[in-house]
Amino acid sequence: MANEILRIEGVRKGFGGLKAVDNCSLSVPERTIVGLIGPNGAGKSTLFDLISGFIKPDAGNIIFSGKEIVGLPAYRIAGMGLIRTFQIPRALMRMTVLENMMLGSQNQLGEMILAPIIRHGRVKAEERAIEKKAEDILKFFDLLRMRDEYAGSMSGGQKKMLEMARALMANPRLLLLDEPFAGVNPALSERLIEKIKLLRKSGLTIMIIEHAIPYVLALSDELYVLNKGAILASGQPDKVISDSRVFEAYLGVGSDAQP
């Protein structure tokens, strides 16, 4: 078995009386795409918030490349190479597409307050390199022609693509994509699938939440189904999706169908 890059053990999170994530365990092997599906309110996005450190679990461990990351501030977790996107596209509306992209790059010397003044030359050179990289990635996502537009003027689908592109600027080791296909039109979605496959080939590990199941099936090496905050089923995508419990979960479980 390949090395696992992320392991979640018995994670729980409640909001008031509601158990959003309930004793959830899963593992993500390196260089794979892991899909996460489940009906509305199953706790998928909450799970992403927990992994990326935006909220703290009530119990359980989260181990990213061998290190326990529960309790670390979210920016530190991102700095370790675990980058997430958001369900509702969060482009930085009042910055240009290129600025959005360049922000994604990690460990920039120029981000230290005085460096742009005292290390002017080096920062300039660093900026040129980052800009080049940003343009390459924008080209990969067919967004290059929009590089100087304000992100706020993009369509929802384009914002989604920009978000993914921006995340790639960070050279992530694990990329958490929250509904990357939402709002993206079908033709573009097909191309996006190809691009995500290329990313896996280049060695990236990806975890995807998606409700458009055909896309998840086309991409995932392994599929987890979350229902009411707990893992309902997992394994090979085709097998998982044929599991009658999954269809039942989507259509609504009767009391008898509860395991």
Added chain:
Amino acid sequence: MLSLESITAGYTDENIITDLSLRVEEGEIVTVIGPNGCGKSTLMKSIFGLTRMRGGRILFLGQEITGLRPDQLVKRGLSYVPQEKNVFAALTVRENLEIGAIALKGGIDERISLVLELFPALADRMDQRAGTLSGGEQKMLAVGRAMIINPSMLLLDEPSAALSPKIMGQLFSEIQEINERGVTILMVEQNARRALAISDRGYVMEMGKNRLEGPARSLLDNPEVCRLYLGRK
């Protein structure tokens, strides 16, 4: 009783619902199902004037209600239970019901006792803050709050969300009872099986559009439904 004529609506610039039509006859229970993110909740919000409508019109009892404010709709006898955050957590159960009756003139006590007849479990909790109730009790309070104006039609957004199967069953039978008292019901539901079991007719939505329509009991037998949900053949 309620008819949507090719409405198009969304929150910001993008349309979540496009060209959707739907009818509910008096006395019916109609359920709208569909996969995550197909626009079911947006549909409910659009009827209640909480989205930006960019096309089409909505008729209720023969009169156009497109673009009316929620308080005007409530006065016309249309009541809405949102999916979440549907009780005033910081207020007591009694206060929640009183707020629900704000559009009424007088007779509050009488209405409250009618709601308590429907949901007797709430009677012991009248002076408790709603936030301290269990999930099921909160849901009953939410429906009770909507019922207190004696509506002719009730809109329910995912009434079964986050309920245990047992409570869910109880809730659906209460919805049925409300319907038998003469209240027309339109609901959107995740739990298609349970909801359709008590419904007269159903609609299936996909990507902001109406895809299927039919009698509730036979709708799930349609192979299209499975495809729309899980994308398998």
Added chain:
Amino acid sequence: MNTMIGQLVANGVVYGCIIALAAIGLSLAYRIMNFANFAHGDFLTLGAYFTLFFAATSNLGFPLACVLAVLATAACAALLDIAIWKRMRSSGANRTAIMILSIGVSIAIRNALIIFFRPDALRFPVPVMESINLGGILLTYFQIAVVLIAFTCMLVVHSILSRTILGKSMRALADNPNLARITGINVDQVVRYTWMVSMGLAALAGIMLGLVTHLNPNMGWSIILPMFAAAILGGIGNAYGAMAGGMIIGLAQEISTAFLPAEYKIAVSFAIMIAVLFFRPRGLMGGT
């Protein structure tokens, strides 16, 4: 020593009552409108000057002039809501913009008062009274009246919030604005009444401040710090917390004069505010 402390406590209660009344209005407005109104202090001033105006231009007598002033201030609040706040709400402006705007309102009101009443300190046309001695503690009748009226107002606010349909609507709106709208509450109307209650209380606090000290166009603005400190201490947005917070701030400021030069008593508010933010940012009683 004991009488000195007793006197300071008495002064603190009087001052605390005024701060509490002001802070209740501030907190109510914060809770319902969801922004910190930096013009709140100037409504205190407005109330005091309205009183002066009514008392000087008519022979209604001082108490009636006070009542008229409170009503007039509430009317100004309603006008301002129609002219400004409602537009900002319906255009979806965010609260930072509205807060900056409230500064503009504050500057305009304060200076309009300077134009009409000159910048000098003024006094209400009421007789100067001898203090009465309660076991060594000296208090004027005005100070006693301030405490009585303030406590009455707190009771009235309590019963408005807990008994009346307006109060329940206000709490419902604060708790869950979307649901309030869906339920059929006329949100604009409730917001307008909230402004009127909040500004009416501010006017009353201003009158009291004028009674125990004097009037000047800066009087309300100058207590903005203890006012906000009281609101934050009680958990901003929490009306009951604001009452308690006002009392604590008033007492702390006055009692501090036993140990610190009196000039620094305002710094006590600031120190309390910073300490609360570090250790208990939601206030002692929890707020929004």
Added chain:
Amino acid sequence: MQDYLVSIILTAGIYAIFALGLNLQWGYAGLLNFGHVAFMAIGAYTTVLLSMNEVPLILAVPAGMVLAGACGAFLGVATLRLREDYLAIVTIGFSEIVRFILLNWSSLTRGSFGLYGYPRPLEEMIPHEDYNLLLAGVVIVVLLLVYALLEILAKSPWGRVLKSVRDDEAVSVSLGKNAFSYKVQSLALGSAIAALAGSMLAFYLQYINPNNFQPIETFYAWIMVILGGSGSNRGTIAGAVLLWGFFSTTRFLEGYVSLSPSASGALRMVIIGLVLIALMMFRPQGLFGRKEELAVGK
């Protein structure tokens, strides 16, 4: 006439520097500093008090900037984890506290009598009547330097992070940026710039007293920033020129209206208040700003 022009250049220039500090905080990082004047006061008093004790200028001015920056950072640490209005409340309180301390710590500040008779740099070498002209030159050079510094920073990766924090803090954090630290940095730097403006104000006025540092001064800076378009350094400078232009024109017109000095001053302030209201209601992007880059958001 020349004196008048020089005095306008001096005040507009000093206030432009002051407002540039605020623009860094509000325009770039979205922080509500309602007590900016406190940092100007700290700068002015620190520089003057040190100069009076024969500390050379080269140390006295930076000392004020460091102290102001540290105070700004402290207030940030206390409030920036909370909702944005807490910073506004605490800074406005801080500016009043600073003024009260200056008024009441008489042994150090001479209270309301203020400080005067302190040495001005190179005073003995320059004829008194030309001093202001020279100072105006210095102010313009400093203004250009501060402007250049802020432009470089705003367009640098550092400024980029700051703008991302203003737009959507969660995005910054998700990309590994320590948003909190950047907000504190911008508060500290903006406050230090205000202190620099304060030092220059002290040398221009030759007399400082706590009443130079009323809360209204903060809101002059706000109007300058918003008038010119939040987030634009050039706009801020234009805003400063416009505001002082307004002040001097109205002072000039005062001769023709029969209002007492206090009333005409107050009338000016009423107009200022109404301008602020009108800007926020009808043109939040300012006179020259672009709506797309509006710092106030939707």
